[in-house]
Amino acid sequence: MKAINISICRCGKFLDKHSWRPVKDVREVIMQKIRETMPKAKIKFEYYSLPEKHKEKKDIQTIVEFKGQVYKPVVIVKMAKCNLCEREGTKYFEAILQIRSRSEPVLKESVEYLQERISGLRQRGVFINKVERFEDGFDLYLTSNKLAQVLGRELLDKFGGGLKVSPRLFSKNKQTSKELYRVNVFIELPGFTRGDYMVVDDHVFLVDKLGRKIKITEAVSGSSRIVDYLGLDYSVLKRQQAYVSKTYPHLEVINPHDYQSSMIKNKPRKDLVLGEKANVVIHKGIYAVD
Ligand SMILES: [Zn+2]
Structure with missing residues (x-):
């Protein structure tokens, strides 16, 4: 035999x-x-x-x-x-997934998400064959053009942002003489993540929900808005710490910039105690945040 x-x-x-x-x-x-x-x-x-x-x-x-x-x-x-796995670790690529964001935590989270998704796509021949780091993002060279576009849309669903797909170049595969299309999938992710505070139209908003549509809630009134990322004019506020200087009749903290006791403009989600360090954001007044 x-x-x-x-x-x-x-x-x-x-x-x-x-x-x-x-x-x-x-x-x-x-x-x-x-x-x-x-x-x-x-x-x-x-x-x-x-x-x-x-x-x-x-x-x-x-x-x-x-x-x-x-x-x-x-x-x-x-x-x-x-035939698919032999592409791993070579120079082969069909798409460049370009991820950009002003926020380092957003970039980190998005790349971790992609790495996990891609490791689960091994059977379908998807690998990251090269990574280029830039100040505001990453270029990932992927072995599947189709899945690069799927992953790009998934990122938008999860983080919000803008997406542009453009054919980059094509070349002929020497062995099969098939035309090889390459695409650039460019994704601009928001410069903020859930739980961040930012200024939109001169008001302070909390980022409540991310995705293709973004939900933001005004810090003082609690009213919400659904916005598109593209065209959104925003600036993210940095969290700072301030000592609680008064709780009655109004909540006040020591403004870390001028050391004056200043009234908190919004209603904090939890009770604050005198002398405690509270997280705040500042924009034409002080807001207590989580
Ligand atoms: Zn295989």
């Missing part, structure tokens, strides 16, 4: 003649191969362990009962790279 050779990829596929197909349990592939020559054979696995490193081979030992005879076919499983 001829030796049975099976190539597997660590994304969970095996090479079936000339194409890579998903496989749940490699044992099923082995049994199928054995039964191609010995239909309905009884198969027992004596030793079964899969290779882990690239190019590593493992012998699988089976005992096969077929028409009253016992066979021990040679089965070799080799760890290889499928």
Whole structure:
């Protein structure tokens, strides 16, 4: 009996003649191969362990009962790279995902989100093959043009912002002479995150909800607005600390800029105690924040 050779990829596929197909349990592939020559054979696995490193081979030992005879076919499983995984760690890319934001925490959060999503897309051949860091963002070189656009839209749903997709260039793949399209997916994420305070139309607002539509709530009146990120004129307020100097008849804190006791303009969400350090933002007055 001829030796049975099976190539597997660590994304969970095996090479079936000339194409890579998903496989749940490699044992099923082995049994199928054995039964191609010995239909309905009884198969027992004596030793079964899969290779882990690239190019590593493992012998699988089976005992096969077929028409009253016992066979021990040679089965070799080799760890290889499928047509998609072989793109990992190369210069290959189909899209550049350009993420920009004025806010470092927003950038950090968005990149962490993408890394997690992309690690789950291994089976579909999506890898980050290069990262370029800029002062206001990242360029990620991705191996899938389609999924770069999907991920771009996901970022907008999660963070809000603006998106522009533009074909960048195309070249011919030398091996297949197929035209290769490349796109730039440019995403401008907001310079703020949920819980930030900012000034819009000269009023102080809390950022309540992010997404394609952004919900902001006015600090004094508590009334909310739904806004689009594109065209939004805003400036984010820095949280500062101030000592509570009075709680009655009005709440006052020591203004960290002029050291005067000043009245808080909004109603804080929690009670503040005299002498306590409170988080505040300042814009034509002081606002207590969480
Ligand atoms: Zn693979």
